[in-house]
Amino acid sequence: MMLCMNRFKKISVHAIFIGLGLFVNVTFAQDAAKSNTVAESKIRNIDGVAAVVNTGFVTRKEIDDRIAALKKQGVKLPEDGSLRKTILDRLILEKIQLQNAEQEGISVSNKELDKIIGDIAAKNKLTVAEFKAKVIASGSTFERYKQLLRDDVLITRYREREVEAKLKISDAEIDNFITERTRAMTSGGAQRSAPAAKGEPEEIDVAQIFIPVDGGAGAGAQAEAKKKADALLRDARGDVDFLQLGAMAAKENPKIKFQDLGYRTPDRLPQLFYEAIRNTGGGQVANTVVKSPAGYHVLKVLDRRAAGASAPPQQAAAPDAGSTTPQNIPITQTLSRHILLRNRPGLSDQDAERRLQGYRDQVRAKTADFAELAKKYSEDGSAPNGGDLGWMSPGDLVPEFEQAMNRLQIGEVSNPVKSEFGWHLIQVMDRREGQLTVEKQRQFARAAIRERKFDQAYQEWMRELRDNATVKILNVDDEASSTPR
Template sequence: MMHRNRFNQALAAMMLAGAALLSQFAFAQDSTKTSSDSKIRNIDGVAAVVNTGYVTRKEIDDRIAALQKQGTKLPDAATVRKTVLERLILEKIQVQNAELEGLAVSNKELDKIVGDIAAKNKLTIAELKVKIAATGSTYERYRELLRDDIVISRYREREVEGKIKISDAEIDNFIADRNREVAGAGKVARSTPAAKGEPEEIDVAQIFIPADASAGVGAQAEAKKKAESLLRDARGDVDFLQLGAMAAKDNPKIKFQDLGYRTPDRLPQLFYEAIRNIGSGQVANAVVKSPAGYHVLKVLDRRALMASASVPQQAAPQENAASTPQNIMVTQTLSRHILLRSRTGLTDQDAERRLAGFRDQIRSKTVDFGELAKKYSEDGSAANGGNLGWMGPGDLVPEFDQAMNRLQIGEVSNPVKTEFGWHLIQVLERREAQLTLEKQRQFARAAIRERKFEQAYQDWLRELRDTATVKIINADDPAASPR
C-alpha cells in the first residue's frame, strides 16, 4: 500500500510544479490558451506564429521583466529576447501537441491538485485566492496556467521516457562496474593520469537540481539550499550516484547522471572550470549555477587520452573476481509507524494533534510505541506493533521516506502527512544490505535511465522545434502597449 509507484511520482512532480508556480505567480506569463477574440489583434503585437498559435512581444517582455526583477544576470537585450522567444516557442509547441494527443486535466483533478498545493503551502483555498489576487491576477488564470503546466509535464514525461532504450547488456555492464568497486574495497580503480600538458579524458558525474531562471526567488533559494546540502553529503563516504538516486526519489525533478569520459572541450565550460583542478574521486568545491539550475559535480576518474583503450583489459581481472551480482550495497531501515487514515470526520488538525499527543507520551516513556500502534494504528502493520520490516531506498512514499531518513535510531518523528494519512514514525535499526539480483537490475535500470534522460530530452525538444511551423515576425521590439 505504502510502496512507491509511477502515479505517486507523477503526483509529486505535479505538486512541485504547482508550488513553484505559486511562488512565482506575480510574474506569470499569459496563458498559451487564447480566446477567439484575442486572435483578432494587430499583427504588430505578434512576435512569432507557431503552428496555429502565436507568441506575443508582450509575453517576451513579461518573461524578461520577471528575470530582471529576480536579479538574474542577463546578456545583451537582443540575445536575451531571442533566447526567451525560443523558450516560449517550445512551450507553445508542447501545449499544442499535448492537446492534439488528447492529454487533458479535468476540473475535478485540477481541484484536487490545487487543494494539495494550498495545503502544502499551509493555506486554505480562500487564502490561496487572496494571495493570487494580491499579484494583480485572478484565481481562474492561476488554474489555467497550472493546467497547462501539468499537461506539458505529462506530455514531456510520456514522450521522453518512451525514447529511452536500455538494453540488458547496459544493465549487466552497470552491475559489473559496481561489483568491481566492491571488489576494490569500495574504491574505484583509478586510471593512469595524464602527464602535465598531455591530453586527458575526465569522467564527471552530476546531481542536478532544476531551478529555471524564471522561477521565483523562493524557488531559487530552495533549490540552492538543496544543492548545497547534497554537496555536503557528497563529501562524506557515500556513493555519489546512489546519493543522487535517493535525492531523485524524494523529488522526481532532480536528475543524476554519469557523463562518461569526455575531453575537456566536450564538457560544459561551467563544469570544466569547476573541476579543472579536482582529482579523481573528489567533489567540486562549490555548487555550480547554470541558467537551468544548480549542479553538484564529482570527478569519478581522470585518465590519459591514449590510455583509454587499455582500461577494459586492466579492469577485466577485477570483473572476474566480482562477477557474482550480489554486491550493490544499500542502507536499509527497520521502522514502525502509527497511521491515522484521511477520512471524513477527521481533519488534518485533529489527526496531527492526536499523533502529537502520542509522540509526547512515547518520548516521556509513559507508554510503548508498539502498544499504541496495536491499539490505534489504522494499518495492516498494527497487529505487529506498526513494524514495517526492513525497507530500502524508494520502497516507501517520498514524504515517509524522507522523514524516516532524518531520524536517529530510537527517535520518534513529529506527525508526517502522506497520501495515506498522518503517520508517527520510529526508527528501530539500520543496516547495510546487498540488493537481490532483481533489485540490482531495477536499481541499474533507474540509474541508466537518469543518465540518458537529459540527452533524450534535448533531442526531443530539437525534434519538436524542427517539425513545427514557426515564423518569426518581430521579436526585437518591445510591445507597443500593455495587453
C-alpha cells in the same frame, strides 16, 4: 498510508506540480484557447503581434503577462534587454508544441481536467470550490486557469510521446551500468583503475547531482537550492551509492537531475567541474558544492585513469564484478518503526511537531514504550504492529524518512521528520546485511540511464521543433500598450 516509494499512487504527479505553479502564477501564461477569426483580429488590434508561429501567433501582451508574473514573484530580472526575447522564445516553443499536439489528436477531456484540478486542490488541502475561489481572488478567471492547465497537460503528454517514449535503453547498457556500479560498491569506493603517470594525460569519471535554479531567481530560491545541495553533499560523504542518492533526490523533486558523465579528459569537463575535482581522488566527493549559472552541482569522482586505459585485468576477472552472470549486491537493510501524524485540516505543522516531540521525550525518559505509543497514536496501517515497517532496503522509503533513519543508531529515536505524508517519529530497531537483488539493480540502472539520456534527447527535440516551424518575428521589444514600430 503507503510509505514505500515503489507503491506511490501516480495521479499525474507532473500535472499536479504544473497546477501548483499555475495556482501561484495564474497570470503567467498566455490565453491559448482557440478563438474565431473576429476574436483573433481583436487581440491583434489590442495587443499587437510579437511573432507569427505557423498558423498562429504570440502577442506582446502575452510577453507582458509573463514579465509581470516574474516581478510579482520577486525574481531579479536582467537589465540587458534580453528578457523579452527569452520569454518570446519560450512562448514560441509552447505554441509549436500545442499546435503539433492538436494535429496529432492529443487531447484532454473535461473529465480528465476536472480530476487533475481535484488532485491539485487536495494537494493544497482545499475543496474544489475553495480552490476555485482562490484562483478568482488572484485576479484571474477560473476558465482561463483551466485553459492554461489544459495546455500544460497537452504539452506534457506530447513531450512524453515524442521524447520519453522514444528513449531506447538496451539490455547491454543496463548490464554495463550494473557492472560499473557493482565494481564501485564492492571495492568500497576505492580507486578502480591505475592512475596516469605524472605529466601523462588522464581520464576522469565524474558523476553529478544537479539542483537547478534560475540565475535570476530571488535570494530565497537561491538559498533553498544551496541548502538542498549542501544536504546532498553531506549525505554523499557517507556510505551510500552516489547515483542512488541522486535517484532518491529526483524522486523527491523531479527537477533534480543526476548522471554519470563517463570518462572524460579534463578539457572535455566543464572548467568549473574540473577546478572543483582537480585534486579529488577516485571514489571521493568534491569538497564543496559547485555553483554555476544554471544551479548547484554536487560532484563525485568515480574513477581516474590513464587516458585510453581500461579496467585492470585483475578487476575484469573478479567473480562478482566481471562475471556475465548477474550477481546480487551486498547492502545494509534497516528495521525501523514510526509514529505518523497525517497531514490534515486542523493539524498544523507546529502542533504535529510538538506532539511528536512529546512522545520522543517520553520514550527517552522511559516513561512510555514506542510501540505502545504507535498503537495508540499513529495514523498509519503499521499502527497495530507498533509502527513496525519491517526490513527496508536503500530506496524503499521516501527520501526525507530514509535520510533521517540512516543517521540514527540502533535504539535511537529521531526528532520529528516531515514528509509528503505528514510528520513522523522514527526509531531504528536493528540493521543487517542484505542483498540488492538483480531485479532492483536493473530497475535502478534503467532509471539512471534514462536520466542521462533524457536531457540531450529533449534539447535535440526542441531544436528540431523550432527548425521545422515557420516563425516570423514582428515586434518583440515594445510592450502591448505602446505603439508598434
